[in-house]
Amino acid sequence: MTAMTKKAEEAKKSCFTLTVEDSVAVLSLDIPDEPVNTLSPAVGAELEEALRKIEQDAAVKAVVFSSGKKDNFVAGAKIDLISTFRTAEEATEGSRKAQEGFDHLEAFPKPVVAAIHGACLGGGLEWALACTYRIASDSPKTSLGVPEVQLGLIPGAGGTQRLPKLLGAQAALDLILTGKALKPKKALKLGLVDEVVPKPILVEVAKRRAAELAARTLRPERARGLGLRSVGKGKGLGEILKGLANKETWAELALEDNPIGRKILFDQARKQLLKKTRGKYPAPERALEVVKVGMEDGMRAGLAIESKAFGELAVSDVSKRLVEIFFATTALKKENGTSDPKVKPREVRKIGVLGGGLMGGGIAYVTAAQMGVPVRIKEKDDASAARALKHVHGLFDERVKRKSITWRERDAKMALVTVGNDTSGFKGCELVIEAVFEDLKLKQNIIRDIEKVVRQDCIFASNTSSLPITRLAEASSRPETVIGMHYFSPVNKMPLLEIIRHKGTADWVTATCVEVGRKQGKTVIVVNDGVGFYTSRILAPYMNEAGHLLAEGADIAELDRALVDFGFPVGPITLLDEVGIDVAAKVGKIMHEAFGERLSGPDHVEKLVADGRLGRKSKKGFYSYDGKKKGVDESVYALLPHGKDRVKLDRQEMAERCVIQFVNEAIRCLGEGVLRSPRDGDIGAVFGLGFPPFLGGPFRYADALGAAKLLERAEHFQKKHGKRFESPPLLVEVAKAGKRFHA
Ligand SMILES: NC(=O)c1ccc[n+]([C@@H]2O[C@H](COP(=O)([O-])OP(=O)(O)OC[C@H]3O[C@@H](n4cnc5c(N)ncnc54)[C@H](O)[C@@H]3O)[C@@H](O)[C@H]2O)c1
Structure with a gap:
């Protein structure tokens, strides 16, 4: 390489561009060949160098930081770096360096304004916090937060110190402990940014403010937790008084400004947190x-x-597991769900939904709300159609109430949703998703009927939770267009979509549905067909085991507590009440028929259904309800073996038994080719079934425990409880070879 081309190459690779106009330097970050800006020691070094030059340039009076990326300021620190730390000391040193960089920035002798558009997260926000002044664009793409806890970390570049200084402890803790991101309006209200302006004028306003700060015609005086109170020219007094009149703010400040108040505040926060x-x-x-x-x-x-x-956190197991989940979901976002990366999804401009009940309504909602395309619902009669529309409207209303959208936005999105009691409006659909009752014959008839109406290349997706897609495809005249799209309830909240392809599903169909799922805001895994696919299948032996424990005399609340202590969001019996005991009984029967004795459930479930105990929906289940879940409904014990005389069982053993059933079935799914990778198995279990994220999923859990140990425990339980604990051949193989499931 000649000196000239080398120089040109270096210039091209530079992350920052510096322009100076009217004494204001604009330093724009645009990391070459990367979709988003992230912070790393290399970026930090370039920043230091740029600041050094600016400091020495007497013609420059102030600085504006902006981003050259389309909709991204700085997404955070480069996460790959975290996996490179071998010891806690190395990670501490990394954090210290970043702190020093931002300390230097904060002490910079010329005013610095951050012009924020797009994601300003983690290290990106810590960077902005070290600036003199922050302006955000009012774009919906702009969000500000410190999501580190979601990766098992804390902000490590001064964020835990600058945020409380700026916002007060309560607001800062709310951000730091939850990792949530704020939209510009809320950020302004809290004082996290000083101004919000439309995107097209963001850098211009930032330049003007930088010049005003340099000329001292703008002197930001911030009352902690009250936001910016004085924007030059005596403008702020009225606002200051308004802020000070706010009783809540006063109480907040009084609380955190004296040692006793602070103790109360932190003790309360800790209590809430541990809950x-x-x-x-x-x-x-x-x-x-x-x-x-x-x-x-x-x-x-x-x-x-x-x-x-x-x-210390950066090298902890919890952080490692959470970072692995982050990488797995990032990798999934780039895949098309087939083995051929060249397969392209086809465009979907309209979706039809058959059956607008609990699931169909939710699917229509995410289609309109997230994907933003028209959706037509067909219900079985007018009354059901009206109910479906009301359901979708209700989901939008919830968001209006939470102020996450305006009523205008709701109405615009609702205009995308139409309903009917026939197939009119389905002709133009590229994809039809079926969510009628769980009945093979009904679903097969529906395929035959709809194929008479829709275009030849229309995809037919079923939201069945257990029926094999292969059986559904038998009813189709074009089975290559038939696929499973298994959403989870409630669809508007649950992040997973499990896509199921049968042997004849065309690759373009899979790729198209993966893309649709992503646009609906879902994390998508693709699995191969089989009874119960992946998620319903691994849930079945887990729930069965809980049932067997009840039959042995376990106390309902104790059993639930055991699994919550293990890390599940709710216990299996609460889950049973939520899903519906009748639904679980039906799926359990299908599983038993398909897999024999290994997946046989306890006998008492039928008795519960016969008693009209269907769970929350019937206000009668294992727990009692009057809208809210109350304590265990003691009368249910009359329908269980041992009646009211419950037996004291070891909590840890109860949890272990259920979890081994869950993990072993996941391993069986991998061995049989239902799962394409352990990664998909982990993501499916964590995002679809609430397997504890800090354990990383069933395969990460098995790897951490060791396959040999898992095998030993399963064999121990097999001796006590029989065939249902028989280990999957793949576990035996991996244990014998001393290997792991993840490479
Ligand atoms: N509820 C869950 O947690 C869950 C989760 C995943 C998948 N699923 C699956 O989703 C499907 C629907 O379940 P759901 O809970 O929404 O049931 P649901 O009873 O709430 O809704 C089914 C809807 O289908 C309508 N319907 C029945 N026959 C119809 C027809 N011929 N044409 C048009 N509409 C018709 C019904 O009127 C009803 O509104 C089932 O296959 C179920 O297994 C359910």
């Missing part, structure tokens, strides 16, 4: 401690403990 994390997620607990040190002993002490805690 949620049950001690399984160390990051938010450490964050709380770090914020407290900063507030009590000052910024220096706070930064020191921040980097120490960051270092």
Whole structure:
């Protein structure tokens, strides 16, 4: 390479571009060949160098930071870096370096304005916090937050110190402990940004503010937790008084400004936190401690403990598992669900939904709300059609109530949803999703009927939760267009979509449905066909085991607690009440027929159904309900073996038995080729069934425990409880070879 081309190459690879106009330098970050900006030591070094030049240039009076990416400011630190830390000390050192960089920025002798458009997250927000002034675009693409806890970390570049200083402890803790992101309006209200302006004028306004700051005609005086109060020219007094008149803010400040108040605040926050994390997620607990040190002993002490805690968390198992999940979902987003990466999805401009009940309504909602395409629902009669429309409207209304959308936005989206009691409006659909009752004959008839109406290449997807797609495809005159799209309830909240292809499903059909699912906001896994596919199949032996435990005399609440303590969001018996005991009985029967004795459930389930105990929907199940779930309905014990005389069973053993059934069935699915990879199995279990994320999924769990140990425990239970604990051949193979499921 000649010196010239080398220089040109280097210039091209530079992350920052610097332009100076009217004494204001605009430093724009645009990392070459990357879809988003992320922070790394290399970017940090370039930033230091750029700042050094700007500092020395007497003609430059102020600086604006902006991004050269379309809809992204800085998405955070480069996450790959976290996996490269071998020790806590290395990670602590990394954090310390980043802190130093931002300390330098904060102390920079010329004013610095952050012009924020798009995601401003993690290290990106910590960067902006070290600036003198922050302006955000009003775009829906703009969001600000510190999501580190979601990766088992805490902000490690000063965020735990600067956020409480700027916002007050309560608002800062709300952001740091939950990792949630704020939209521009809310960020302005809290004082996280100083101004919100339309995107087209963002950099222009930022330049103007930078010049005003340099000329001292703008002097931001921030009352902590009250946002910006004084924008030059004496403008802020009225606002200050308005802010101070707010009783809540006063109470908040009074609380955190004296040692007793602070103790109450942090004790309360810790209590609330432990209720949620049950001690399984160390990051938010450490964050709380770090914020407290900063507030009590000052910024220096706070930064020191921040980097120490960051270092320890970065090499913890919990963080490793959460980072692995992050990478797995990122990788899934780039795949088309087939073995041929060249297969392209076809465009879907309209979707038909057959059956607008609980699931169909939810599917129509995510289609309109997230994907933004027209959706036509067919119900069996007018009354059901009206109910379906009301259901979808209700889902939008919830968001209006939460102020996440305006009523205008709701109405615009609702205009995409139409209903009818016949197939009119289905002709133009590229995809029809069926969500009628779980009945093979009904679903097969529906395929035959709809194929007479829709175009030849229309995809037919079924939301069945257990029926093999191969059996549905038998009714189709074009089986290559038949596929499963298994959504989870409630569809508007549950993040997973399990796509099931049968042997004849065309690749373009799979790729198209994967793309649709993604546009509906889902994390999508693709599995091969089989009874119960993947998720329903691994849930069956888990629920059965809970049933067997009840039959042995386990106490209902104790059993639920055992699995919640393990890390599931709810226990199996609560889940049974939610799903519907009748539905579980039906699916259980299908599983038993398909897989024999290994998946046979306890006998008492039929008795419960016969008693009219269908769970929450019938206000009668294992628990009692009057809208809300109350305690165990003691009368249910009369229908269970041992009646009211419950037997004390070891909680840990109860959890272990259920979890081994779950994990072993997942391994069986991988061995039989239902699953394409352990990664998909982990994501399906975590996002679809609530398997504890801090354990990373059934395959990560098996790897952490060791296949040999898992095998030993399964054999132990097999001796006690028989065939249902028989280990899958793949587990035996992996254990014998001393291997792991993940490479
Ligand atoms: N409920 C869940 O948690 C869940 C989860 C995943 C998948 N599923 C599956 O989704 C499907 C629907 O379940 P759901 O819970 O929404 O049931 P649901 O009873 O709430 O809804 C079914 C709807 O289909 C309508 N319907 C029946 N026959 C019809 C026809 N011929 N034409 C048009 N509409 C018709 C009914 O009027 C009803 O509104 C089932 O296959 C179920 O196994 C359910």
